[in-house]
Amino acid sequence: MTREIYLDNNATTPIAPEVVEAMIPYLREHYGNPSSRHRKGLEAERAVRQSRETIARLLGVNETEIIFTASGTEGDNIAIRGIARARQRQGRHIITSRVEHPAVLETCRDLEAEGFQVTYLPVARDGTLSPETVLHALTDETILVTLMHVNNETGAIFPIEEIARQVKRTNTRVVIHSDGVQAVGKLKPDLTDVDLYTVSGHKFHAPKGIGALVVRQGVHLKPIITGGGQERGLRSGTENVAGIVGLARAMELAYQDFDARRDQLLKLKERFLAGLEEIPDAHVNSPANSVPTTVSVAFAGAPSEVLLNALEAEGIYASAGSACASAHKSHRRRSHVLQAMGLEPALIDTTIRFSFSRYTTMEDIDATLQALRRALPQIRAVARGQRATHR
């Protein structure tokens, strides 16, 4: 098997060669600790400062507003727990949605156990969320609204800029956090009214183990990681210098020729969607208002796990929209995102998520469609046969 078509870029992306190049000097010769007073430390500190400036410029914020983290999950925790702890005297109500990443959902559940009230907003059938829904949930006790920018399973976009503006207009004291892990590189976020924004490197061709949290001026967080006081005391621990350099380089690449690349990705998506229309009983779960890199689709009658195995045998890597495709439900849970959208179990269990990147080609799309057309009839026949004999 020589061919490799990687369509699981929402899980993680390959590191861009340019990013590797940029990092190598910081893995080899510039190994200093940015906190050291000598020249080795200075080299490292300079690299961190320049990277911070690059990232700040690309996100349209001040460089003092960038905190480097080890992952999206860590960024979400620092933001949500940091606000909860800092503001608990002001109020104990948090608003989020039912379709958030576990990094947010589990953190909110944990805070509930500590006595916070959390509202988990429902989403529309297409996975979208309106600013009005958020406004209705606001109370005098609300201290934090935390909503993802782009959904990892469907690619649905939340109008986070608009939500932030309207919430701020209603109550300026409410803090707005957004998990932007799936948005960076795919959208140009406008953080004017957003207080906290989570970034993860490995979703846009930087390595795993590096991320950032935007903390806007004047937003006070209680640190959850204490130590040497790095990153404005919000994320103590020696800086991952090579990772930081890689993160900045990856973000530069992501916003270089952004519009041209976006057009290209849209063409890929259109081609894929057109191809899916030819396949019987393929239901696209991703809404019209979604990023061009994500297509969630249910192939009714074909358990997603089996179809994924068949695709993998042809060198095509995607993932299940839901972890569960087996008849024994005990081990697994169905996707909470697709459930929140009101999708019936038969569709959830047959959903596959394809996620593209700048390295995806038209040929990849065509080969994937071809593989789907080849694999589906037999899998469906077998599954149908099983259902029929049980009737």
Added chain:
Amino acid sequence: MREQLVTIRFDEIGLKGKNRPLFEKRLADNIARALHIDASRVKRERGRIYVYPEREDERLLRRLEQVFGVKTFSPGVRVPVAVEAMEAEAIELARKEVDGGAKTFKVDARRALKSFPLDSMDINAHLGRRVLEAFPELSVDVHQPDFKLQVEVRPSGIFLSTRTYQGPGGVPVGMSGRALLLLSGGIDSPVAGWMLMKRGLAIDAVYFHSPPYTGERAKEKVLELARVLARWKGDQVKVYVPYFTEIQVQTAQHVPSPLWTIIHRRFMHRIAERIAEADGFNALATGESIGQVASQTVQNLQCIDRAVRILVLRPLTGFDKVEIVNLAKRIGTYEISIQPYEDCCTLFAPKNPKTKARLDHVESAESQLPADRLIAEAFERMEVITVNAEDG
């Protein structure tokens, strides 16, 4: 001259005539292989095996705990046959125990060399006194001592040790022939393989793969189980992976669903029998038990058995699920087995399996399938993977 060694004891009960030297030789060979040491470092001598490791190594002891045939073992020291050397070493060993916090001890001596001036009782008394002189804080406790100083006087030297560990017992792997284990990703089949290895069978495995209905992860899980079995075997385990998809697809199309499982298993046994004949296995082994799931009844097992001529060993038939689970935990396969990758796609698992199948019904349903072609195809696309104990 003072030498570090491990004394290995094995059960002699049931060993008669020519079997005994065979047992000892096999056990010595297996120990050398399991410990990755040269055979010349494993010595056999009158009902004992002595291992002379190159250096002290805790891992060696952990590996001995997994060598079938080993009943107990004691890391210790051999000194020349002389009272002074014996005393000096006894004090040395006691010092280590005292440093480790021991408060009480006893001496347990055996004299196999009758020309030695002190008999067992004398040695007990003598060494007890010497140790007490050296460590006045110690006291003797003959019932529950913190450590037991074991002394064996033999023509080849005096052996002293303070620690004894349990081996798994049983018969050295390979003494009893070879069996081919039908290994799924579940809890039972690895335990069945372990039990037969304990009785001296060398196990290799066959796993039935049904892409795309079973995935790479399910296969990987089976290989991981085989790796654990390889540690107990003290040698590599071969895993035969025939292609099973077409058999399941055809069965689903041509046979009523209550008979699917039985027919799948008949095919599995047939394929395994062919491998056994080709590669010199004496028996098949399965993790089937009785009454555990609806399809595992004596009637169904008989229907499965009738598909082959080869002996099929089912060591778990008398076990409860709890007993099997406990064994799996002890062996080290349980945590792997419970990972949620289906061993066999549930699409092909009937919801209402027949509990008391009749052979004539099974045979007539099966005659709808092109058995020879299906089995030939299973072999054409078979993969054979060798798993080493040390990988991963």
